[in-house]
Amino acid sequence: MWRNKRKVSLLIIDTLLLNIAYFFSFYLRFDYNIPYQYFIVYEKSFYLVTLISIVTFIFFKQYNKIWRYANLRDIMELMVVTTISSGMSSLVLFLLEIHLPRSIYPLYWFLSIILITSSRILYGNYMNYNNNSLKNVAHKKVLIIGAGSAGRMLIRELKNHPEIGMKPVAILDDDKSKLYRSIDGIPVMGKIDDIQDIINEKEINEVIFAIPSAPKSLLKKVIDKCSEIHIKVKTLPGIYELVDGTVSVNNIRDVDINDLLRREPVKVNLDEMSSYIKDKKVMITGGGGSIGSELCRQVARFSPSHLIILDIYENNMYDVQQELKRKYPNLNMSCIIASIRDEKRISNIFKKYKPDIVFHAAAHKHVPLMEDNPQEAIKNNVYGTLNLVKYADLHNVKKFVMISTDKAVNPTSIMGATKRICEMIIQSFDKKSNTEFVAVRFGNVLGSNGSVIPLFKKQIAEGGPVTVTHEEVKRYFMTIPEAVQLVIQAGALAKGGEIFVLDMGEPVKIIDLARDLIRLSGFEPDVDIPIIITGLRPGEKLFEELLLSEDKYASTKHDKIFIEKPVFDDYDGLMLLLEKYRTTIDDMNVDQVKAFIKRLVPEYNPSHVKTIEEIAATEDILGDATNDV
Structure with missing residues (x-):
């Protein structure tokens, strides 16, 4: 009108x-x-x-x-x-x-x-x-970092949309040719190193980082300087997104913890990835989870002939199904509610759909919970994987890519040990199968369900405290898209039997992440939001490792992906012990399960329980299985 x-x-x-x-x-x-x-x-x-x-x-x-x-x-x-x-x-x-x-x-x-x-x-x-002259709009004084195309577009948008409540008053840029000039009347007042002086001089309320192509180190530098004087930093989406209309100035967002990776995001060859997925039947287990759902999104882009999504939890499955229907209306998709532990059901699914490629993301992954429920960890992670591998082999699946974890290396937890057993299953089956079985090992995934970042955000929203188990706990981190691209890339590189490992840069202290996230939320650590050290949880390590042996790995044509050399190939011994105790896991107590795992994974070292010799000496249910493997 x-x-x-x-x-x-x-x-x-x-x-x-x-x-x-x-x-x-x-x-x-x-x-x-x-x-x-x-x-x-x-x-x-x-x-x-x-x-x-x-x-x-x-x-x-x-x-x-x-x-x-x-x-x-x-x-x-x-x-x-x-x-x-x-x-x-x-x-x-x-x-x-x-x-x-x-x-x-x-x-x-x-x-x-x-x-x-x-x-x-x-x-x-x-x-x-x-x-x-809109009333009731309190304009924040904004400092723009970046006098390039994105900065110019941002200034014009902020001026044209006063209802957003932001008023650009100054610009900083390290390009000498832009210093002391102006963009739409907003002066370029200095270099980025001058940020604290300009903030004080102009009484800045907020900083917007408008250099989408800048390295993470520059963003981190700005965040560190602003956090010292309690100024919030926001970032602008990529300029190509602004140009093509994908996002607008309204998408200026708070700095995400993803921005604080101590390295540049890993890039992969999309053309190489898509070539082996296009026109193939692809099954994704755990398709409703954080990694599984992103796998579904990425795979759907590459035009598979049939995407088969399998998960036991129907709510997550429904969300993924509806999203893919909206984005890819012509996608041939089947959503299956099933447990990977149900061998007969898995057999029927493989018989019916005959997938060409399987991405196996279904697993129990919470370390403390699995310490208290080791039988469930064994049944789901180990025997669930064994079911999938067995029928993938039987039905001549071309590629089978399993998601593993850095917790599988010299494990101290039930969850990590079960994932190591899964790697052993993958490698031992590969020696006798036409299917290319591989595993992908990476560290913690930022923002995934149950990870530390959503927990910290919730604790901050509730006013604290933020809980950290130990001041020295360090972890490798990656984003969900990075993790998924690595998984898909592994399939492209796979020849069979490999364990692929990502170069994830330097590990990050969890307490440093907590402090950064508190600052980015506009608070001061230990002043506005306290941090409490709660002590290591059962099965938790101070440091995670990505390789069983630092000197036993091979490079690939992707400079950020490596292959661990040690290969497990005792198929007969492994299958003997796994099949022998498949039906008796529920009858074992926690110590018996750990003794069972120790026989499969000698490097498993649960330091918080009594010795394996003490356990084995008292276990009737394990009998004389010590010599089975």
């Missing part, structure tokens, strides 16, 4: 101004005294000239523009259209043999351009002034 009113208003204004221009072209031509015979000519022709001009404006869509956002190009285009309308009017008058003094034509052209363009400029300024 408002848009139509605006168009009608502009049309009325143009009609009036064009008549004024036409009249004054006569008035000036005859030195302020129009002869009667020419006044009659004016009366006969003014409506025709006006109509032709208005029709020309409509034809060139001059009433579809939002003139409060007009730039020089829009004004130049309006001048060209006004020139065309004057030319068309002159041509029609000539064809109708309505003769005017020749000087009338350039006068009318000049006056109409002046009046029409001036009206647009005044209209745009009036609308901006009227919009900027």
Whole structure:
């Protein structure tokens, strides 16, 4: 409704101004005294000239523009259209043999351009002034980091959208050629190292980092400097997203913990990844989880002939199903509710769907919970994987990629030990199968369900305290997209039997992540939000490792992906022990399960329980299985 009113208003204004221009072209031509015979000519022709001009404006869509956002190009285009309308009017008058003094034509052209363009400029300024006078909007003083394309676009958007409540007052940039200049009236006041001085001088309320292509180290530098003086930092999406309309200025967001990785994100070859997935039947287990759902999204992009999603939890499955239906309406997709522990069900699924590729993401992964429920960890992680591997082999699956964890290396937890057994299953089966079985090992995934970051965010939202188990606990971190791209890349690199490991940079102290996240939320650690050390949980290590042996790994053509060399191939011994105790796991107590695991994984070292020898000496249920493997 408002848009139509605006168009009608502009049309009325143009009609009036064009008549004024036409009249004054006569008035000036005859030195302020129009002869009667020419006044009659004016009366006969003014409506025709006006109509032709208005029709020309409509034809060139001059009433579809939002003139409060007009730039020089829009004004130049309006001048060209006004020139065309004057030319068309002159041509029609000539064809109708309505003769005017020749000087009338350039006068009318000049006056109409002046009046029409001036009206647009005044209209745009009036609308901006009227919009900027919005009441009840508290404007924060904003410092922009970056005087490039993204910074310029951001400043214009903030000025055009005062309802956002942000007022740009200064810019910082390390490019010397941009120093002490201005963008849309906002001065470039110095380099990024000057940030604290500028914040104090200009009484800045918030900082927006507007260099999407900048390395993480530069963003971290800005965050560190701002956190010292309790100023919040936000980031701008990539400039290509702004240009193509994917996001707008409203997508300026708080700095995410993902931005604080102490390394650059890992990039992979998308073309190489897609080549082996396209037109193939792909099964993803645990497809409703953090990693599994992202696998579904990534795989769906590469046009599989059939995407088979398997999960035991229907709520997550439903969310993934609806999302993929919206994004990929032509995707051939089957969503299966099933447990990987149910061997008969798994057998029937493989028989029915006959997948070409399997990504195995289903697992119990919570370390403390699995310490208290080791039987469930064995049944789900170990025997569930064994079921999948067995029927993948039987039905000639081409590639089978299992997701493992750094906790599988020299494990101290039940969860980590079960994942190490899964790696052993993968490698031992690969020696006898036509299927290419591989595993992918990586560290903690930022923001995944049950990870430390969502816990910290929840604790901060509740006012604290934030709990950290030990001041020296360190972990490797990666983002969910990185983890998934690594999994898919492993499938592209797979020849069979490999354990792929990502170079994840340096491990990060959990307490440092907690402090950063508290600062990014606008609080001061140990002042506004306390941090409490709770002590290591059962099965938890101070440090995680990615390799069983630091000197036993091979490089790949991807400079951030490595292959661990040690290969387990005792298929017969492993299967003997696993099948022997498949049906008796529920009858074992916690110590018996740990003794069982120790026989499978000698490097398993649960330091918080009694010795394995003490356990084995008292276990009737394990009998003489010590020599089975």
